Amino acid sequence: MNSSSSRRAALKAGLAGALAVPAVASAQQNFSWKMTSAYGKGSPFYMDGPGSATDLAKRIEVMSGGRLKIQVFGAGELIPALEGFDAVRAGTVEMNHANSYFWTGKTFAAQYFTAVPFGLNFQGINGWLYDGGGQQLWNEVYAPFGMVAMPCGNTGVQMTGWFKKEIKTVADLRGLKMRIPGLAGRVYAALGVDVRLLPGGEIFPALERGVIDAAEFVGPFQDRKLGLHKAAKYYYTTGWHESATVSELLINKAAWDKLPADLKAVVENASAACNVISEGWCQRNNADAMEDLIKNQGVIARPLPDDVLKRLREVTNQVLAEAVAKDPMTKKVHDSYMAYKRKFDAWSTYSEGPYHEKILTA
Secondary structure (H helix, E strand, O other): OOHHHHHHHHHHHHHHHHHHHHHHHHHOOOEEEEEEEOOOOOOEOOOEOOOOHHHHHHHHHHHOOOOEEEEEEOOOOOOOOOOHHHHHHHOOOOEEEEOHHHHOOOOHHHHHHOOOOOOOOHHHHHHHHHHOOHHHHHHHHHHHHOEEEEEEEEOOOOOOEEEOOOOOOHHHHOOOEEEOOHHHHHHHHHOOOEEEOOOHHHHHHHHHHOOOOEEOOOOHHHHHHHOHHHOOOEEEOOOOOOOOOEEEEEEEHHHHHHOOHHHHHHHHHHHHHHHHHHHHHHHHHHHHHHHHHHHHOOOEEEOOOHHHHHHHHHHHHHHHHHHHHHOHHHHHHHHHHHHHHHHHHHHHOOOHHHHHHHHOOO
16 A cells, blocks of 8 residues: 555544544433432432432432432422422423322323322233333323323332221211322312322321321331321221322433433333332331231221222212313323223233132132
């Protein structure tokens, strides 16, 4: 090769190298995001422990090799507890960790991605979200608001809640002041309950002082942590309203679109891991806490009376029918959810049903 050819070859090689540098630099771009929560700093399950918002942020940072760092803020640290939707929508923060049913005032369809009364359990909701079209619908619901979302935790079945007085009939619900979020609140309201939406940190003082007569939060471990058993002794266990409660990772769409594909995959896989890990954490801790509440704390734990449960189901169906009739998007989500539930329920009669009816009692 003559000197002229060598110079041309070197020039081409140098130019190719120079053009490759921006691509490499872009692939290694670092991101610093903020994530708010509807729950206070240190809250078990939601903010502290395996599968929590804090754990999710750590997993994302480690899995991304430090390229995506997320600063986590508890309720009230950066914004009020229940303003995460607006903060993410405005781009004030990139992420919010909460439950989608807090946003039913923005879009009723959001309810279905947390829990539906008499709805799917942990296995079922994951089946619908991951493999039944639920995830795609979730993002479709939030598209007009410039956001995307995904599951990042699950409590499993929750308890009906704490009541100062025994519930014997449907009439006993009338006039009660109760902390209860989501669709269940609408159902109770239709039965004459004075529904209140309070952040977790405000529930115990309200129940203790008699500002409310009853309260639902999560389950035995988290409820005991709040001290709810010290303010009410009747603990109704029928998880009719939330048979599996999904935690939501809400993300600003513009910020999400700026992430390279590998970092999007990191967020998705870290969220999926926390979804499973958090539910496992709940199973172990709830078992221990329920035993303590009954044996050592004087709590009276029992299911709701059958006639009360029957009436709750009837009103749930009415509330859902009204919502579906008003909004095409809610109808689209509802139809998908219920179609999946019918198939899942049929399969469960062959799988989970015999396990509970035969194996556990053998």
